[in-house]
Amino acid sequence: MPVSKKEMSACPIDAMLSVIDGRWKGTILWRLSDGPLRTSELRRSIPGITERMLIRHLQDLVRDGILIRHQEDAVPPCVRYSISKYGWTLVPVLETICTWGRTHLQRLNRGR
Amino acid sequence: MPVSKKEMSACPIDAMLSVIDGRWKGTILWRLSDGPLRTSELRRSIPGITERMLIRHLQDLVRDGILIRHQEDAVPPCVRYSISKYGWTLVPVLETICTWGRTHLQRLNRGR
DNA sequence: AGTTGTACTGACAAATCTGTCAGTACAGAC
DNA sequence: GTCTGTACTGACAGATTTGTCAGTACAACT
Numbered sequence: 001m002p003v004s005k006k007e008m009s010a011c012p013i014d015a016m017l018s019v020i021d022g023r024w025k026g027t028i029l030w031r032l033s034d035g036p037l038r039t040s041e042l043r044r045s046i047p048g049i050t051e052r053m054l055i056r057h058l059q060d061l062v063r064d065g066i067l068i069r070h071q072e073d074a075v076p077p078c079v080r081y082s083i084s085k086y087g088w089t090l091v092p093v094l095e096t097i098c099t100w101g102r103t104h105l106q107r108l109n110r111g112r
Numbered sequence: 113m114p115v116s117k118k119e120m121s122a123c124p125i126d127a128m129l130s131v132i133d134g135r136w137k138g139t140i141l142w143r144l145s146d147g148p149l150r151t152s153e154l155r156r157s158i159p160g161i162t163e164r165m166l167i168r169h170l171q172d173l174v175r176d177g178i179l180i181r182h183q184e185d186a187v188p189p190c191v192r193y194s195i196s197k198y199g200w201t202l203v204p205v206l207e208t209i210c211t212w213g214r215t216h217l218q219r220l221n222r223g224r
Numbered sequence: 225a226g227t228t229g230t231a232c233t234g235a236c237a238a239a240t241c242t243g244t245c246a247g248t249a250c251a252g253a254c
Numbered sequence: 255g256t257c258t259g260t261a262c263t264g265a266c267a268g269a270t271t272t273g274t275c276a277g278t279a280c281a282a283c284t
Contacts, residue, residue: 093209
């Protein structure tokens with residue numbers, strides 16, 4: 001049995017979660033849904049994230065086909081990330097998740 | 113900065129994922145969406161899960177208000193879990209996740 | 225009398241994920 | 255000539271999650 005869901009079960013729920021699961025992936029996609037950003041712009045727009053984690057998550061998302069990496073061959077390097085056509089199919093799902101999450105947060109706050 | 117999303121950020125996406133995140137939680141909810149089950153029935157219906165993990169996840173889900181634990185005081189003990197009214201608001205979200213996950217799995221299979 | 229089944233807990237090992245730190249190569253600013 | 259910024263990699267520590275194993279108390283069955 002796989003220890004992690006990332007090792008890919010045939011369960012569609014697990015398959016979906018393996019794509020957005022990661023401490024910062026939701027936030028990254030959220031930022032990029034307003035338009036493409038450079039690596040350093042993303043880093044500055046997400047308080048608390050480290051460069052290392054940002055790049056690891058970006059690579060995951062590119063590998064899964066959600067993001068596209070545009071590199072302009074220049075010095076200093078200039079890399080821009082954008083949501084792919086396929087990635088856009090994920091955005092409405094994130095919005096559904098977000099809507100439920102918002103009511104959940106309200107429920108938690110009412111609870112005390 | 114929290115190491116884990118479980119420590120509760122204000123991000124609605126993270127809040128939602130913290131509820132269903134866990135190696136087997138999706139599967140547990142999936143099984144229970146067909147109706148209440150006893151602990152041991154759940155365990156037998158989910159191949160690969162251990163009793164320890166099942167119980168840990170069940171307790172999380174009860175704590176989050178998603179499941180209800182019905183105990184009949186009898187020997188041997190008889191405990192049944194069902195999805196709460198609040199938990200049912202989560203089910204359509206899981207279905208959305210599942211739908212996307214299914215197309216994602218198809219895409220992965222076409223890719224080789 | 226020994227085994228099985230029920231629903232759980234506690235202690236701990238193993239796997240995985242996240243964060244920290246140093247280092248790369250080059251350009252432009254000071 | 256030193257410092258800053260760019261986009262990354264590699265090695266490793268620390269945290270978190272998952273899995274393994276033993277143990278509980280009682281009843282029913284053989």
